[in-house]
Amino acid sequence: ERKEKEEAERQAREKKEEADRKERLELEKMKLDAEMKLLQAKIEAGVMKNEPDGSGARSSDAGAKHPKLPHFQDGRDDLDIWLTRFERFAESNGCPGRNGHYCFVRY
Template structure:
């Protein structure tokens, strides 16, 4: 099924570091210091294409100056359904370091 393939792709991207929570060496901007929740719509199974949604998330995060340390927690807050289940299967270390 397409959704299972998308979930595997999400997990592979997280594990490969395409979506990661590591600092890229640049200074973190202060604009993400007070951010509590990203201002993006949640990923919705059956409605959103995961690859397109992830690209949107990454561009939003970069354009708003979020440090990469914030990406994982922000991503988690926006996932629902099978995508959140996939994220939840990651170990705590994987979820926080990729």
């Protein structure tokens, strides 16, 4: 009888611990979801300005400074590595597809 009581108490304790753990995980998930939605809203509202033609040109008043891409130095830099870096830079700055270099042309 005593062993049965101890076993029942142990099972109840384990059940409570499992429920507490699930609740903590659910709260953490809700918190992360809220943070993600907030970041997405900030990105959509402040970084990109939707144009009527759907081009999604970068807003000039975004206020965010982006790192500058280093200039290619012939004889010193490997062209393949520099082009890969350029493609990543263009993609991370919201330039569209294969013609991303047009985003950096100054008029």
